[in-house]
Amino acid sequence: MPLLELTQVRKCFATPDGTTHCVVDVPRFELADKAHVALAGESGSGKTTLLNLIAGIVSPDSGSIKLAGRELGNLREGERDRARAETIGFIFQTFNLLPGYTCLENVLLGMAFGPGHDRRFAEMLLKRVGLENRLHYYPRQLSTGQQQRVAVARALANRPGLVLADEPTGNLDHANAREALKLIREACYENNAALLLVSHDREVLAGFENVVQLTDINLASRKVAA
């Protein structure tokens, strides 16, 4: 059974001129347990919306999304939140670290709504990403690359089955991007987490064995590309 299964998923938004604009129209997409897949797509191709649908942050207009055997559409909002807290780790392009929280606290926050605080595990994750000496630093006291490493540690804090990474290297220079990507993949392997990464960066995509073009799975993005 795949870890993630999307069937006939559609998501459209109303535009200011009164028409409807569909950004996601995925007839079928599967992600196996522990698989690492990169989704390639240009800006506006619906990458972020697709990740939000998978995470249960946004509900589809139609279709089915199954995550770890559970149909998200059958879950109430609270249950979806819980499922997200227990199953998914998020890495954002802008990291989204909370400025008032230290590195350690940001990582603890990643487990706060799922398995609960495990300080030792949080410290271990930060050590894994090379920040064992920055536990009590605030994000503003870290370089961009270090902030991304905290974001990676936070994404793994709830021991997720699936890590969703949305342009995780978009804010990094080439050297840092390569290093961050390596770290994300290694950390996901070590923690038995599947990785679904979306990016338009060819260098990033070149590092993946499985690269799926968004236009191949998202019919709506073909119209954008056309």
Added chain:
Amino acid sequence: MTIGWIVRKSLRQHALSTVVTAVSIGLAGALLMSIWVIKSQSHQTFTRVTGGFDAVLGARSSKLQLVLNAVFHLEASPANIEWQDYIALTNHPTVALAVPIAMGDNYRGFRVVGTLPDMFTRIEDAPGRKFHMQAPGRIFDPALREAVVGSFAAQKLNLRRGSKFHPYHGLNFAEEHEHAEEYIIVGVLEPSNTPADRVIWIPLEGVQKMSGHAAEAATQISAVLVKLKTPMTGQMLDNQYNRKETRLTFAWPIGTIMSDLLNKISWFDRVLELVAYLVAVVAAGSILASIYNSMNERRRQIALLRALGAHRGFVSASIILEAASIACIGVLIAFFIYVAITSTAASIIRTQTGVVIDAWAFHPVMIWAPLALIVLAALVGCVPAMKAYRVDVAEHLLPTQ
């Protein structure tokens, strides 16, 4: 405990606005509590302080003026009455004890009152409590120039047993009006928390025959403090002095007269209460403003918490809890401010009247006012909480936000 942790972090993150808002809540709470406590304690104390007497007989004037002058040592004496009036009163069958007092002198602003030793030996200023003298000390000898001083006056004037002083003429201190007579203090009274603590007591004759006083003063007194055999018999004397005569006034019962005064000025209490309520509303508004104004910067944080699995209800509850927490901090501050306000007020009231208000005494307002403020804060916290509830997660996680 995640919600407590997140609220604590948020309070620290917005430390300045937290402190400012908490202080405004503190001021509101302190005002509410102080107004209620001072009002209630003043009412209780001023209507209870009777000096152990039921009534005052004095020259024709208002009953209130007589009571304020003879019991609280505040007002000027309306006029003197004749010694014969005192004798006639003592012979009345309803009177258990009558103690004459003569006033008109001071020592550095504190009243010098002439009286008889009965004041200290036969009167209970509170049930079962007579005036106590600090050891070693004794009551003055009515034939000598000796004085007994109230505890507060002794402390303020630095008088102790063996100290000597010259009274000054008049109720207000004026250096040039010093009398020639010298008095020696033979006793200092234990604190009674009554106006008697602010008085320097000397023999009655001392005031009557003080050099510089008019010759007719030698057979006159300022007022007579009256203890009745049964308090209700005062009605008889009230009829006799207030309705059948026009020369004297019989002020009875003392507690009711003071209560009437306090009721007359109760509008002022209500104004203060209104001010306190308004301050509380403004303080609650400041919580609303401080959290609501920070909602723009909080939206991204809320969106992130939601992405990490926090339920809408959780983020809303955290906002309400934050508002209530600010109020809790404010309530703690309120108790400190309350003690400062009531201690200051108590000190002023004691200095002016001798009546002691206990800043530490319990009053139900100390429970309901803090609770009301916390509930009010939680209620106003619902407004930004609703906003937090509706935060669009996807929109606020975008890099451009």
